[in-house]
Amino acid sequence: MRPGAFRYVSAISLDEVLQNLSEFGDESTLLAGGQSLIPLMNLRLARPEVLIDLNRIPGLAGIDIVGDELRIGAMTRAVDVVTNSTVAGSLPALSRATAFIGHPQIRNRTTIGGNISHADPSSELPGVLAALEGSVTLRSIRGERIVGWNDFIVSTFTNSREPDEMVVDVRFPLRTGWTFAYDEVAPRHGDYPLAGICAGVQIVDGVVREMRIVAVGVSDRPVVLSEVAQASVGRELDETLIKELSKIGREELHANGDAHASSEYRKWLIGTLITRILGNFALESR
Amino acid sequence: MNAPQTVMAINLVVNGVQVAREVEVRTLLSTFLRDDLGLTGTHVACEHGVCGSCTILVDSQSVRSCLLLAVQVDGTNVETVEGLGSLGSLSPLQDAMWREHGLQCGFCTPGILMSIEGEVRSGASAEAICDEVLSGHLCRCTGYQNIRTAIHAYFATKDES
Numbered sequence: 223m224r225p226g227a228f229r230y231v232s233a234i235s236l237d238e239v240l241q242n243l244s245e246f247g248d249e250s251t252l253l254a255g256g257q258s259l260i261p262l263m264n265l266r267l268a269r270p271e272v273l274i275d276l277n278r279i280p281g282l283a284g285i286d287i288v289g290d291e292l293r294i295g296a297m298t299r300a301v302d303v304v305t306n307s308t309v310a311g312s313l314p315a316l317s318r319a320t321a322f323i324g325h326p327q328i329r330n331r332t333t334i335g336g337n338i339s340h341a342d343p344s345s346e347l348p349g350v351l352a353a354l355e356g357s358v359t360l361r362s363i364r365g366e367r368i369v370g371w372n373d374f375i376v377s378t379f380t381n382s383r384e385p386d387e388m389v390v391d392v393r394f395p396l397r398t399g400w401t402f403a404y405d406e407v408a409p410r411h412g413d414y415p416l417a418g419i420c421a422g423v424q425i426v427d428g429v430v431r432e433m434r435i436v437a438v439g440v441s442d443r444p445v446v447l448s449e450v451a452q453a454s455v456g457r458e459l460d461e462t463l464i465k466e467l468s469k470i471g472r473e474e475l476h477a478n479g480d481a482h483a484s485s486e487y488r489k490w491l492i493g494t495l496i497t498r499i500l501g502n503f504a505l506e507s508r
Numbered sequence: 509m510n511a512p513q514t515v516m517a518i519n520l521v522v523n524g525v526q527v528a529r530e531v532e533v534r535t536l537l538s539t540f541l542r543d544d545l546g547l548t549g550t551h552v553a554c555e556h557g558v559c560g561s562c563t564i565l566v567d568s569q570s571v572r573s574c575l576l577l578a579v580q581v582d583g584t585n586v587e588t589v590e591g592l593g594s595l596g597s598l599s600p601l602q603d604a605m606w607r608e609h610g611l612q613c614g615f616c617t618p619g620i621l622m623s624i625e626g627e628v629r630s631g632a633s634a635e636a637i638c639d640e641v642l643s644g645h646l647c648r649c650t651g652y653q654n655i656r657t658a659i660h661a662y663f664a665t666k667d668e669s
Protein backbone atom coordinates (compact mmCIF):
# COMPACT_ATOMS: atom_id res chain seq x y z
CA MET A 223 0.00 0.00 0.00
CA ARG A 224 1.17 3.47 -0.74
CA PRO A 225 -0.45 6.81 -1.45
CA GLY A 226 -1.61 7.70 -4.94
CA ALA A 227 0.38 10.29 -6.86
CA PHE A 228 0.33 13.85 -5.61
CA ARG A 229 2.45 16.97 -5.75
CA TYR A 230 4.24 18.04 -2.59
CA VAL A 231 5.38 21.31 -1.06
CA SER A 232 7.30 21.49 2.17
CA ALA A 233 6.40 25.02 3.20
CA ILE A 234 8.91 27.01 5.20
CA SER A 235 6.63 29.86 6.27
CA LEU A 236 3.00 30.43 7.11
CA ASP A 237 2.84 32.91 4.23
CA GLU A 238 3.92 30.20 1.83
CA VAL A 239 1.15 27.92 3.13
CA LEU A 240 -1.49 30.63 2.78
CA GLN A 241 -0.31 31.48 -0.77
CA ASN A 242 -0.48 27.82 -1.75
CA LEU A 243 -3.90 27.40 -0.14
CA SER A 244 -5.22 30.39 -2.01
CA GLU A 245 -3.79 29.05 -5.29
CA PHE A 246 -4.80 25.38 -4.95
CA GLY A 247 -7.81 25.66 -2.60
CA ASP A 248 -9.92 22.52 -2.78
CA GLU A 249 -7.19 20.53 -4.54
CA SER A 250 -4.82 20.95 -1.61
CA THR A 251 -4.56 19.13 1.70
CA LEU A 252 -2.53 20.21 4.71
CA LEU A 253 -0.15 17.67 6.22
CA ALA A 254 0.32 18.17 9.96
CA GLY A 255 1.21 15.11 12.08
CA GLY A 256 -0.11 12.77 9.40
CA GLN A 257 -1.29 10.16 11.89
CA SER A 258 -4.82 10.23 10.42
CA LEU A 259 -4.18 11.67 6.95
CA ILE A 260 -1.41 9.29 5.85
CA PRO A 261 -3.43 6.17 6.76
CA LEU A 262 -6.28 7.60 4.66
CA MET A 263 -3.84 8.28 1.82
CA ASN A 264 -2.34 4.77 2.08
CA LEU A 265 -5.84 3.33 1.85
CA ARG A 266 -6.55 5.77 -1.03
CA LEU A 267 -9.51 7.15 0.87
CA ALA A 268 -7.78 10.52 0.62
CA ARG A 269 -6.29 11.54 -2.75
CA PRO A 270 -4.88 15.04 -2.42
CA GLU A 271 -3.66 16.73 -5.58
CA VAL A 272 -1.28 18.98 -3.72
CA LEU A 273 0.02 18.13 -0.27
CA ILE A 274 1.25 21.08 1.76
CA ASP A 275 3.57 19.90 4.54
CA LEU A 276 3.51 22.13 7.63
CA ASN A 277 6.22 20.30 9.56
CA ARG A 278 9.16 22.54 8.71
CA ILE A 279 7.54 25.87 9.50
CA PRO A 280 9.03 27.50 12.58
CA GLY A 281 6.72 29.18 15.09
CA LEU A 282 3.56 27.11 14.60
CA ALA A 283 4.10 25.13 17.80
CA GLY A 284 3.87 26.51 21.29
CA ILE A 285 1.84 26.54 24.48
CA ASP A 286 1.02 29.86 26.13
CA ILE A 287 -1.48 31.36 28.49
CA VAL A 288 -2.81 34.55 26.90
CA GLY A 289 -5.31 36.39 29.09
CA ASP A 290 -7.81 33.79 30.24
CA GLU A 291 -7.03 31.29 27.48
CA LEU A 292 -4.59 28.48 26.99
CA ARG A 293 -3.41 28.92 23.41
CA ILE A 294 -1.83 25.98 21.67
CA GLY A 295 -0.11 26.42 18.31
CA ALA A 296 -1.53 24.20 15.57
CA MET A 297 1.68 22.19 15.09
CA THR A 298 2.23 21.47 18.79
CA ARG A 299 2.70 17.69 19.18
CA ALA A 300 0.49 15.68 21.49
CA VAL A 301 3.56 14.42 23.37
CA ASP A 302 4.49 18.02 24.20
CA VAL A 303 1.02 18.77 25.55
CA VAL A 304 1.11 15.64 27.73
CA THR A 305 4.46 16.59 29.26
CA ASN A 306 3.93 20.37 29.46
CA SER A 307 3.84 21.89 32.95
CA THR A 308 1.72 24.91 31.93
CA VAL A 309 -1.01 22.58 30.67
CA ALA A 310 -0.71 20.35 33.73
CA GLY A 311 -1.01 23.38 35.99
CA SER A 312 -3.82 25.23 34.23
CA LEU A 313 -5.89 22.52 32.53
CA PRO A 314 -4.98 19.02 33.75
CA ALA A 315 -8.06 17.61 31.97
CA LEU A 316 -6.35 18.47 28.68
CA SER A 317 -3.12 16.69 29.67
CA ARG A 318 -5.13 13.64 30.57
CA ALA A 319 -7.31 13.68 27.46
CA THR A 320 -4.26 14.11 25.22
CA ALA A 321 -2.53 11.15 26.90
CA PHE A 322 -5.43 9.01 25.67
CA ILE A 323 -4.64 9.77 22.00
CA GLY A 324 -3.20 6.66 20.35
CA HIS A 325 0.13 5.38 21.62
CA PRO A 326 3.41 7.15 22.50
CA GLN A 327 4.71 6.45 18.97
CA ILE A 328 1.62 8.20 17.55
CA ARG A 329 1.67 11.08 20.04
CA ASN A 330 5.24 11.86 18.98
CA ARG A 331 3.73 13.02 15.67
CA THR A 332 0.07 13.92 16.30
CA THR A 333 -0.57 17.66 16.38
CA ILE A 334 -3.25 19.56 18.27
CA GLY A 335 -4.35 21.58 15.22
CA GLY A 336 -4.50 18.46 13.07
CA ASN A 337 -6.44 16.50 15.66
CA ILE A 338 -9.09 19.20 16.09
CA SER A 339 -9.35 19.84 12.34
CA HIS A 340 -9.77 16.16 11.53
CA ALA A 341 -13.01 16.32 13.57
CA ASP A 342 -12.97 12.61 14.31
CA PRO A 343 -16.07 12.00 16.45
CA SER A 344 -14.10 9.48 18.53
CA SER A 345 -11.29 11.86 19.26
CA GLU A 346 -10.76 13.26 22.73
CA LEU A 347 -9.72 16.85 22.01
CA PRO A 348 -12.83 18.09 20.18
CA GLY A 349 -14.75 16.95 23.27
CA VAL A 350 -12.48 18.93 25.59
CA LEU A 351 -12.76 21.97 23.32
CA ALA A 352 -16.56 21.63 23.39
CA ALA A 353 -16.73 21.28 27.17
CA LEU A 354 -14.68 24.44 27.60
CA GLU A 355 -16.46 26.27 24.77
CA GLY A 356 -13.12 26.91 23.11
CA SER A 357 -12.32 28.07 19.62
CA VAL A 358 -9.80 27.92 16.79
CA THR A 359 -8.03 30.69 14.89
CA LEU A 360 -8.29 30.37 11.12
CA ARG A 361 -6.01 32.32 8.85
CA SER A 362 -5.97 32.93 5.09
CA ILE A 363 -4.55 35.63 2.83
CA ARG A 364 -7.93 37.33 3.33
CA GLY A 365 -7.35 37.70 7.05
CA GLU A 366 -8.01 35.96 10.31
CA ARG A 367 -11.12 34.83 12.13
CA ILE A 368 -11.81 33.07 15.40
CA VAL A 369 -14.45 30.36 15.22
CA GLY A 370 -16.09 28.71 18.22
CA TRP A 371 -15.99 24.90 18.46
CA ASN A 372 -19.71 24.62 17.76
CA ASP A 373 -19.37 26.31 14.38
CA PHE A 374 -16.02 24.73 13.56
CA ILE A 375 -16.79 21.06 14.18
CA VAL A 376 -19.59 20.21 11.78
CA SER A 377 -19.79 16.40 11.72
CA THR A 378 -17.68 13.29 11.10
CA PHE A 379 -14.36 14.40 9.53
CA THR A 380 -15.95 17.72 8.55
CA ASN A 381 -15.10 21.17 9.81
CA SER A 382 -16.08 24.60 8.56
CA ARG A 383 -12.63 25.68 7.38
CA GLU A 384 -12.73 27.39 3.98
CA PRO A 385 -10.42 25.78 1.38
CA ASP A 386 -7.98 28.70 1.59
CA GLU A 387 -7.82 28.75 5.39
CA MET A 388 -5.58 27.09 7.92
CA VAL A 389 -6.03 26.55 11.66
CA VAL A 390 -3.12 28.36 13.30
CA ASP A 391 -3.99 27.83 16.94
CA VAL A 392 -6.52 26.23 19.26
CA ARG A 393 -7.85 28.20 22.24
CA PHE A 394 -8.95 26.56 25.45
CA PRO A 395 -10.64 29.03 27.86
CA LEU A 396 -9.37 28.83 31.43
CA ARG A 397 -12.44 29.24 33.61
CA THR A 398 -11.70 30.50 37.11
CA GLY A 399 -13.39 28.55 39.86
CA TRP A 400 -14.07 25.56 37.60
CA THR A 401 -12.61 22.07 37.68
CA PHE A 402 -12.55 20.00 34.50
CA ALA A 403 -11.88 16.31 33.99
CA TYR A 404 -11.78 13.80 31.15
CA ASP A 405 -12.26 10.05 31.18
CA GLU A 406 -13.09 7.37 28.63
CA VAL A 407 -13.56 3.67 28.03
CA ALA A 408 -11.70 1.97 25.18
CA PRO A 409 -11.50 -1.71 24.28
CA ARG A 410 -7.70 -1.63 24.57
CA HIS A 411 -5.41 1.05 25.99
CA GLY A 412 -4.68 3.49 23.16
CA ASP A 413 -7.63 2.49 20.99
CA TYR A 414 -10.40 4.89 20.06
CA PRO A 415 -12.84 5.26 22.94
CA LEU A 416 -16.23 3.59 22.78
CA ALA A 417 -17.38 6.55 24.85
CA GLY A 418 -15.75 9.44 26.68
CA ILE A 419 -16.82 12.32 28.89
CA CYS A 420 -15.32 15.74 29.43
CA ALA A 421 -17.02 17.58 32.25
CA GLY A 422 -16.47 20.75 34.24
CA VAL A 423 -18.12 22.06 37.33
CA GLN A 424 -18.15 25.20 39.42
CA ILE A 425 -19.03 24.51 43.03
CA VAL A 426 -19.71 27.43 45.39
CA ASP A 427 -20.44 26.80 49.10
CA GLY A 428 -20.94 23.11 48.42
CA VAL A 429 -23.55 23.75 45.75
CA VAL A 430 -23.21 23.38 41.96
CA ARG A 431 -23.39 26.81 40.35
CA GLU A 432 -22.77 25.66 36.78
CA MET A 433 -21.80 22.51 34.92
CA ARG A 434 -20.62 21.68 31.38
CA ILE A 435 -20.66 18.08 30.28
CA VAL A 436 -19.87 16.66 26.84
CA ALA A 437 -19.88 13.10 25.48
CA VAL A 438 -17.47 11.93 22.76
CA GLY A 439 -17.41 8.82 20.60
CA VAL A 440 -21.20 8.47 20.64
CA SER A 441 -22.32 10.60 17.69
CA ASP A 442 -20.97 12.42 14.63
CA ARG A 443 -19.60 15.21 16.83
CA PRO A 444 -19.23 16.02 20.55
CA VAL A 445 -22.62 15.99 22.28
CA VAL A 446 -23.38 18.58 24.98
CA LEU A 447 -25.44 16.92 27.72
CA SER A 448 -27.37 20.06 28.65
CA GLU A 449 -30.12 18.30 30.61
CA VAL A 450 -27.54 16.78 32.93
CA ALA A 451 -25.90 20.17 33.44
CA GLN A 452 -29.22 21.92 34.09
CA ALA A 453 -30.41 19.33 36.58
CA SER A 454 -27.27 19.85 38.65
CA VAL A 455 -27.62 23.60 39.19
CA GLY A 456 -28.25 24.69 42.78
CA ARG A 457 -27.85 21.17 44.14
CA GLU A 458 -25.28 19.59 46.36
CA LEU A 459 -23.07 17.15 44.42
CA ASP A 460 -23.78 14.09 46.55
CA GLU A 461 -24.45 10.44 45.79
CA THR A 462 -28.17 10.96 45.19
CA LEU A 463 -27.59 13.72 42.68
CA ILE A 464 -24.82 11.82 40.90
CA LYS A 465 -27.09 8.79 40.49
CA GLU A 466 -29.82 11.02 39.14
CA LEU A 467 -27.48 12.78 36.70
CA SER A 468 -26.04 9.51 35.44
CA LYS A 469 -29.57 8.34 34.66
CA ILE A 470 -30.50 11.61 32.94
CA GLY A 471 -27.31 11.36 30.86
CA ARG A 472 -28.17 7.84 29.74
CA GLU A 473 -31.70 8.85 28.82
CA GLU A 474 -30.82 12.14 27.18
CA LEU A 475 -28.22 10.64 24.89
CA HIS A 476 -28.88 9.36 21.37
CA ALA A 477 -25.84 7.13 21.03
CA ASN A 478 -24.77 5.55 17.74
CA GLY A 479 -24.40 1.80 17.63
CA ASP A 480 -21.80 0.04 15.47
CA ALA A 481 -19.64 -3.09 15.30
CA HIS A 482 -17.65 -1.96 18.35
CA ALA A 483 -20.53 -1.22 20.71
CA SER A 484 -24.31 -1.07 20.58
CA SER A 485 -26.16 2.14 21.25
CA GLU A 486 -27.46 0.69 24.50
CA TYR A 487 -23.95 -0.24 25.69
CA ARG A 488 -22.63 3.23 24.87
CA LYS A 489 -25.43 4.78 26.93
CA TRP A 490 -24.43 2.62 29.89
CA LEU A 491 -20.81 3.62 29.46
CA ILE A 492 -21.80 7.29 29.47
CA GLY A 493 -23.79 6.75 32.65
CA THR A 494 -20.81 5.03 34.26
CA LEU A 495 -18.39 7.74 33.16
CA ILE A 496 -20.68 10.45 34.52
CA THR A 497 -20.77 8.67 37.88
CA ARG A 498 -17.01 8.27 37.87
CA ILE A 499 -16.14 11.86 36.94
CA LEU A 500 -18.75 13.58 39.11
CA GLY A 501 -17.84 11.28 42.01
CA ASN A 502 -14.27 12.55 41.77
CA PHE A 503 -15.48 16.16 41.67
CA ALA A 504 -17.52 15.50 44.82
CA LEU A 505 -14.47 14.03 46.59
CA GLU A 506 -12.24 16.92 45.53
CA SER A 507 -14.70 19.61 46.61
CA ARG A 508 -14.88 18.24 50.14
CA MET B 509 7.53 30.18 -3.27
CA ASN B 510 8.52 26.64 -4.25
CA ALA B 511 6.41 24.93 -6.88
CA PRO B 512 4.91 21.57 -5.83
CA GLN B 513 7.16 18.62 -6.74
CA THR B 514 6.62 14.96 -7.57
CA VAL B 515 10.26 13.87 -7.11
CA MET B 516 12.71 15.30 -4.62
CA ALA B 517 16.31 14.82 -3.51
CA ILE B 518 16.79 13.92 0.14
CA ASN B 519 19.85 13.76 2.38
CA LEU B 520 19.79 11.98 5.69
CA VAL B 521 21.77 9.81 8.06
CA VAL B 522 20.60 6.20 8.35
CA ASN B 523 22.23 4.13 11.09
CA GLY B 524 25.21 6.46 11.09
CA VAL B 525 25.70 6.43 7.30
CA GLN B 526 25.05 9.50 5.15
CA VAL B 527 22.50 8.73 2.44
CA ALA B 528 21.51 10.85 -0.58
CA ARG B 529 18.72 9.73 -2.90
CA GLU B 530 16.02 10.97 -5.21
CA VAL B 531 12.58 9.78 -4.19
CA GLU B 532 9.07 10.07 -5.45
CA VAL B 533 7.27 12.29 -2.96
CA ARG B 534 4.59 9.63 -2.43
CA THR B 535 7.15 7.08 -1.19
CA LEU B 536 6.52 6.09 2.41
CA LEU B 537 9.53 6.08 4.70
CA SER B 538 8.96 2.35 5.34
CA THR B 539 9.07 1.67 1.58
CA PHE B 540 12.17 3.83 1.19
CA LEU B 541 14.02 1.96 3.94
CA ARG B 542 13.05 -1.48 2.67
CA ASP B 543 13.03 -1.09 -1.11
CA ASP B 544 15.50 1.71 -1.77
CA LEU B 545 18.01 1.03 1.01
CA GLY B 546 17.44 -2.72 1.39
CA LEU B 547 16.96 -2.38 5.17
CA THR B 548 14.31 -5.06 5.47
CA GLY B 549 14.63 -5.30 9.24
CA THR B 550 11.88 -2.68 9.40
CA HIS B 551 8.76 -4.78 8.96
CA VAL B 552 5.46 -3.63 7.50
CA ALA B 553 2.10 -5.22 8.06
CA CYS B 554 -0.93 -2.97 8.36
CA GLU B 555 0.62 0.09 6.68
CA HIS B 556 -1.83 2.39 8.38
CA GLY B 557 -0.39 2.93 11.80
CA VAL B 558 -2.18 0.26 13.79
CA CYS B 559 0.30 -2.55 14.39
CA GLY B 560 3.61 -0.86 15.22
CA SER B 561 5.78 -3.31 13.21
CA CYS B 562 7.37 -0.49 11.23
CA THR B 563 8.43 1.64 14.22
CA ILE B 564 11.83 3.28 13.87
CA LEU B 565 13.60 6.27 15.40
CA VAL B 566 13.75 9.68 13.73
CA ASP B 567 16.01 12.02 15.70
CA SER B 568 15.69 9.58 18.62
CA GLN B 569 11.87 9.68 18.68
CA SER B 570 9.91 6.51 18.00
CA VAL B 571 7.59 6.92 15.01
CA ARG B 572 5.62 4.76 12.58
CA SER B 573 7.62 4.69 9.35
CA CYS B 574 4.47 3.79 7.40
CA LEU B 575 2.97 7.14 8.46
CA LEU B 576 5.80 9.33 7.26
CA LEU B 577 6.84 10.21 3.74
CA ALA B 578 10.49 9.66 2.91
CA VAL B 579 10.74 13.35 1.92
CA GLN B 580 9.74 14.31 5.45
CA VAL B 581 12.93 12.88 6.95
CA ASP B 582 15.24 14.95 4.78
CA GLY B 583 18.00 16.23 7.08
CA THR B 584 17.20 13.91 9.98
CA ASN B 585 18.95 11.07 11.74
CA VAL B 586 17.11 7.79 11.17
CA GLU B 587 17.78 4.61 13.13
CA THR B 588 16.43 1.17 12.31
CA VAL B 589 16.89 -2.22 13.96
CA GLU B 590 19.96 -2.81 11.75
CA GLY B 591 21.65 -0.03 13.74
CA LEU B 592 21.07 -1.64 17.14
CA GLY B 593 23.36 -4.63 17.07
CA SER B 594 24.35 -7.53 14.87
CA LEU B 595 24.48 -11.29 14.99
CA GLY B 596 27.18 -12.18 17.50
CA SER B 597 27.10 -8.74 19.06
CA LEU B 598 23.54 -8.03 20.13
CA SER B 599 22.69 -4.75 21.83
CA PRO B 600 21.92 -5.14 25.57
CA LEU B 601 18.21 -4.79 24.79
CA GLN B 602 18.33 -7.40 22.01
CA ASP B 603 20.30 -9.66 24.31
CA ALA B 604 17.63 -9.39 27.02
CA MET B 605 14.90 -10.18 24.48
CA TRP B 606 16.87 -13.23 23.32
CA ARG B 607 17.61 -14.49 26.85
CA GLU B 608 14.04 -14.05 28.07
CA HIS B 609 12.45 -15.56 24.96
CA GLY B 610 10.80 -12.23 24.17
CA LEU B 611 10.10 -13.26 20.59
CA GLN B 612 8.60 -16.20 18.81
CA CYS B 613 8.27 -15.59 15.05
CA GLY B 614 10.05 -12.25 15.46
CA PHE B 615 7.83 -10.27 13.12
CA CYS B 616 6.88 -7.60 15.63
CA THR B 617 10.32 -7.54 17.29
CA PRO B 618 12.17 -4.84 15.31
CA GLY B 619 9.37 -2.33 15.93
CA ILE B 620 9.19 -3.17 19.60
CA LEU B 621 12.97 -2.90 19.99
CA MET B 622 13.01 0.54 18.37
CA SER B 623 10.11 1.80 20.47
CA ILE B 624 11.77 0.66 23.67
CA GLU B 625 15.08 2.16 22.57
CA GLY B 626 13.37 5.53 21.96
CA GLU B 627 11.60 5.50 25.30
CA VAL B 628 14.73 4.47 27.20
CA ARG B 629 16.53 7.45 25.68
CA SER B 630 13.76 9.79 26.76
CA GLY B 631 14.08 8.47 30.32
CA ALA B 632 10.93 6.31 30.62
CA SER B 633 10.71 3.74 33.41
CA ALA B 634 10.45 -0.02 32.85
CA GLU B 635 6.85 0.08 34.08
CA ALA B 636 5.85 2.89 31.71
CA ILE B 637 7.44 1.04 28.82
CA CYS B 638 5.67 -2.21 29.68
CA ASP B 639 2.24 -0.58 29.87
CA GLU B 640 2.24 2.41 27.53
CA VAL B 641 4.77 1.52 24.91
CA LEU B 642 3.91 -2.13 24.41
CA SER B 643 0.27 -1.16 23.90
CA GLY B 644 1.39 0.42 20.63
CA HIS B 645 2.51 -2.91 19.22
CA LEU B 646 0.65 -5.96 18.04
CA CYS B 647 2.47 -9.22 18.70
CA ARG B 648 0.59 -11.85 16.78
CA CYS B 649 2.34 -14.59 18.72
CA THR B 650 0.98 -12.86 21.85
CA GLY B 651 4.28 -13.09 23.66
CA TYR B 652 3.68 -9.98 25.74
CA GLN B 653 4.55 -11.54 29.10
CA ASN B 654 8.00 -12.56 27.95
CA ILE B 655 8.55 -9.17 26.34
CA ARG B 656 7.71 -7.56 29.68
CA THR B 657 10.14 -9.90 31.43
CA ALA B 658 12.81 -8.96 28.89
CA ILE B 659 12.23 -5.25 29.50
CA HIS B 660 12.64 -5.73 33.24
CA ALA B 661 15.73 -7.89 32.70
CA TYR B 662 17.20 -5.22 30.46
CA PHE B 663 16.58 -2.52 33.06
CA ALA B 664 18.10 -4.70 35.77
CA THR B 665 21.36 -5.14 33.85
CA LYS B 666 21.34 -1.50 32.82
CA ASP B 667 20.96 -0.33 36.43
CA GLU B 668 23.78 -2.63 37.58
CA SER B 669 26.29 -1.32 35.06
Ligand code: FES
Nearest residue numbers: 553555557560574
Ligand atom coordinates in the same frame (compact mmCIF):
# COMPACT_ATOMS: atom_id res chain seq x y z
S1 FES C 1 3.00 -1.23 9.30
FE1 FES C 1 3.24 0.69 10.23
S2 FES C 1 2.01 0.54 11.97
FE2 FES C 1 1.57 -1.32 10.94
Ligand code: FES
Nearest residue numbers: 612614647648649
Ligand atom coordinates in the same frame (compact mmCIF):
# COMPACT_ATOMS: atom_id res chain seq x y z
S1 FES D 1 6.89 -12.62 18.00
FE1 FES D 1 5.54 -13.18 16.42
S2 FES D 1 4.41 -11.36 16.17
FE2 FES D 1 5.49 -10.96 17.94
